[in-house]
Amino acid sequence: MEPLHHLIYQSKATMVFSGPQVSQLLNCVQQRNQAAGITGMLWYDGRRFLQIMEGPASTLEHVFSRICLDCRHTRVQVLANGPIGHRQFTTCATAIVSGSHPEDGSAPGSPHLAEQDEALWLLLEDFRLTAPPTALLVAAGHS
Ligand SMILES: Cc1cc2nc3c(=O)[nH]c(=O)nc-3n(C[C@H](O)[C@H](O)[C@H](O)COP(=O)(O)O)c2cc1C
Secondary structure, eight states, X not given: OOOEEEEEEEEEESSOOOHHHHHHHHHHHHHHHHHHTOEEEEEEOSSEXXXXXXXXXXXXXHHHHHHHHOTTEEEEEEEEEEEOSSOSOSSEEEEEOOTXXXXXXXXXXXXXXXXXOHHHHHHXXXXXXXXXXXXXXXXXXXX
């Protein structure tokens, strides 16, 4: 069986997405990744994207090379890339992050994230804390 990898990156949006535009992107990502066997999470805070992807190494490589060419974002910065023992996510979920979320101590939109993975929690917490308070508050296709 092909080795399982994960890839985490952060990027900067090149445009201000309207509610329908961001919903369309997030829904498209969910559908494509489900079909490709990629699980993970994509967050958008109105300025930046943070995406965690996990799946067969060659599939990730292929999809990520397409993502890097996408002109809707720039300054793609890989934060982690390598083999993993098992998946942390059961689906490909998406979420809108806003810096004005209530301080309830939980990372936003991460229903499938295993709590024991401290590094991921810290990453998300940092993304959340630095999100602009005015991030778009549209309903994203949570799964
Ligand atoms: C921030 C961001 C994240 C994306 N994530 C994915 C993804 O996880 N999977 C995917 O198939 N496409 C993703 N896309 C869309 C791809 O960049 C690309 O538009 C899509 O795969 C269609 O490619 P194609 O027109 O060459 O078929 C993402 C786009 C952006 C801007």
